[in-house]
Amino acid sequence: MTEKPIKKIAIFGGTHGNELTGVFLVQHWLQDGTEIQRTGLEVKPFITNPRAVKKCLRYIDCDLNRVFDFENLGKKMSEDLPYEVRRAQEINHLFGPKNSEDSYDVIFDLHNTTSNMGCTLILEDSKNDFLIQMFHYIKTSLAPLPCYVYLIEHPSLKYATTRSIAKYPVGIEVGPQPQGVLRADILDQMRKIIKHALDFIHHFNQGKEFPPCAIEAYKIMEKVDFPRNGNGEITAIIHPNLQDQDWKPLHPGDPVFVTLDGKTILFSGDCTVYPVFVNEAAYYEKKEAFAKTTKLTLNAESIHSSFH
């Protein structure tokens, strides 16, 4: 399959203001962008939620990474709109518009998680050969450091991300890192992911043909909330056997929660699943203790740039 060469790339940090790796990498690259330059490519680093970054909060009024749907993007601009909705419209204007020819080709959105997910690449479309090839390249380049692919394609669970305004949206999630903390090892991993991603795009633009490939991926099935009482208060928490075990198989009958009184609750699903975002701080209010995924293989045809 031939693709048009990639021209405009953006790297977003601070979509959640307390996920510091992206914030500091983007701020560093705004001062000194040498590392992210590649011949023939425009690579723009950008802080998406500066007010949240300033206060070291996830968001001011609402989660920026959930409001890039057409309804919110189309609302009439007014001071009454939540800050993040107004900001989303600005970002759509600068890097989109979403679904148009003028939108940026690739947007990398940098995130951290308190979950033990290691290096994770987030894919929104299972048929996107270009991104599957990119992810394959990144995984191969990072090895033996594990790098997981999380597919959020789902009729109701897929959410309207900041990066979704680009033709090729890429989510990059590295953890575990507490909110408000900057770890050197996590920053180094995220830096490497971006380096390999930009190298891939550069090779692609230079005419390199990438043969058909396959990657292992984890597709979201369902979100699981903490057990709660009638008042909505959490009554059980992630079991020590599940804590930090993102991407590892969870079998029916395995411990999954433990009540505040110490009683174990077993996983009652009917098949093995692969949990992710286990005990993510920001998801308590979204009523998500972890997400269940199934493991599958994604295939991509060969690609090369139509320029050559």
Place this chain on the structure above:
Amino acid sequence: MCSLPVPQEPLRRVVVTGGTHGNEMSGVYLARHWLRTPADLQRPSFSTVPVLANPAATALCRRYIGRDLNRTFTNTFLTSRATPDEPYEVTRARELNQLLGPKNSSQAFDFLLDLHNTTANMGTCFISNATDIFAMHLCHHLQLKNPELPTRVLVYRLPKEETYSLDSVTKHGMSLELGPQPQGVLRADLFSRMRSLVSSSLDFIELFNQGAAFPAFEMEVYRYLGCEDFPHTEDGDLAGMVHPQLQDRDFEPLQPGAPIFQMFSGEDMLYKGDSTMYPLFINEAAYYEKNIAFIRSEKLMISVPALPGLTPTPTPLT
């Protein structure tokens, strides 16, 4: 500096506080749990009150609303006149002082145990004013009761008039600090460990109330020396991060010349002190705004005098 006198009577009024920082979840959930079912806290000779110290911050899952509650128990704040625009925590500190103090008075509660978490790799840490002999004995007891668990004791020496933390309001007090745990996250392992430590603490108070005497002992402690800030640019922005070789190495010796920060531009910044010290609270999220990358401490053995058993009072004739 004088030590606090040891208790001469049984401790009857004890309080356990969680949510002094509203995003440190072990204490938040334990306080809420005990407010619903206080049975865990019952002991034959005394009662324990659970208190959610900063309810407004807890509701928002933030460390504080206006200012750090655990820095607001100074005599200045506690005796200041109420004003309509004062920070929430100043009002709350005065409330807690009325409820559990007043600080430095005979009406104050006997003992306060304050529950905290840190994002730093501090493991299980007991924090106490070295002048509080009763609290030092409790730390020692907790260490003896948990031989398989690495526990550390962090001490500071402050005269009562300079203390500022919640655990300085009552006659005796100390803090439990467990980590690493991200803000806003509740880990089951730390939750059950915190709960068990509180239970052992109450057991110790029960033993003391029943007349047990505790001999003098020597204990290895880490004594607070000062803080080290992150490197900053001229504009005041962060210029580097905790070095990967220092990250997670709380309580391990740091030699002069060892790398402590890694600049964003790549170079290492080295420790310029002239002797070995023990860094603590390395990369604690809440300390970025306080300009603290880590705390410097020295490791030493201290001698703690005996805690005499209570002399039994004759039963009054009714």
